[in-house]
Amino acid sequence: MKILIAGISGALARQVAMLLKSRGHEVMGLDRRPWRDAPEGIQVFETDLRKRAAEDVFRTRKPECVIHMATVNALTAGGDERARINVGGTRALFEHSVAHGVKHVVFVGRHTYYGASADSPLYHTEDEPPHGIGSFPELADLVAADLFAANALWREPKLCTSILRLVYTLGPSQQGTLASFLRGKRVPLVLGYDPLFQFIFESDAARAITLAAEQRVKGIYNVSGPNPVPLRMIAEQTGRTVVPVPEPLLRALLGRAGFPNLPPGALEHIKYPIVVDGRAFKKATGFTHEVDEVEALQRYRLLTGR
């Protein structure tokens, strides 16, 4: 199958590309960022999804399946630029796909879609609306991108659309939300709170996305691996020192004295859990994770040399 990956230079997207290639697919990618040591046979077009050159790739290369991994979160881009990438990029991807005969679009979204708040339940199912956008406005464009992609399910009935809401990934690339949280030797926690964090090892995440593409599953699916683990335990098991900080103080310290520069709303995500029910995806694709939570944390500890 001829597969185009938007955002191919991202850490997880590279693993998806290589896995698909090893399984005999023809893989190409689009990205603003270069992938310098891209393996032979994977062609990377260095262009923005919203530029004319990107549409040319759809037109001339005629991919059968497009995997959208070109969304960014508040850690990567700020303000209007993030909204343009997430919402504008998603729109362009669907428009080009419909115009140039793509049969299947896989939107790789995030489980943070559901939001974190005191009164949000554990184990979200796919039919739930997002929560707590008001307290974390920086999440709104990712939610909008997810909903926009999902409404292709009725807007474009001839196109098969898969919406994946993927939990945090952890693995060799040491990139992603959870990895940036574990970057330092000390991990700040909000005093008196310790949310469950749900993560999947990168190799398992790449396999899940590959399965979604190969099996052409239509619909919205949470993608999760092993059971969630409290954040304190994640930090301790990966060899970090936990520093509980009272919330008002932590709020004041964000972006100062070596603390990560998170938007204030992100604090909700280290106070309250986002845990999803991934059973529907497992049932639809037969996906099972290979790396459980204990092994994932052990391997991450070794990877980061602590």
Place this chain on the structure above:
Amino acid sequence: MAKDEAVRDLVNRLELPFNALGVDPYGISKKHLATGFSILGWMYRKYFRVHAVGVENVPKRGRAMLVGNHSGGYALDGAMVIASMMLEMEPPRLAQGMAEKFINQLPIGSLWSSRTGQFTGLPEHAERLLLDDRLLMVFPEGAKGTAKLYKERYSLVDFGTGFVRLALKTKTPIVPLGFVGGGDAVPTVMNSYALGKIMGVPYVPVTPYGVALPLPVPCEVHYGAPMVFEGSGDEDDVVIKGYVEQVKSRIAELIDAARTNRRSRLKRGGAR
């Protein structure tokens, strides 16, 4: 309170799917349970000298719903019911309450309720836990129940109806329970809603001696035979309310029985 070996052993005998780190899929942690039950166990045995009757009515395994009354002050009754399921059942079971929303908003409260399985009382939580064959603990009077004054301690306020619909939908037996003693432990003369607002809680109970620290009075809990209703949970309100009334009157009987028992215990000097 040191974590004693006996408590550790109880936690180890809980039939919950803990992983190698001692955490279950909901984030319930063996470590926190051991600490929590060391304190609750002491309160149960030594401070409140709780006497439990009819524990054998609680199913040893599978989904079940403990439904009881609040007896005043704050949810001491809930804590003692949780302790009695852990200490008096064989094998021990973890009762999972449906907590008031404010608890998860408070530092420490959020952490400890999450690690011990006392989740916010959302319908999604209740249903998922029952489908997972857990033991759910419900006080259908809600916060209005804990806000009872001393003179109202044996009364029952309005019951919500959601618990019956859920029991029908998930085919869950309801185990009624009557709890007495909480109203004497926290003899509330008034509730300060203004103070509550400042502290981020619904209200603060005020006692004749000021602060609402509980007095060491004996408590009593009686469990009744499981009640099973047939239906889908989609029945008309009239039907549901009929079932709710049956549960409520059963609880009133259990409260009466517990009062009688407790009175004779007090006459004999309070000890078991």
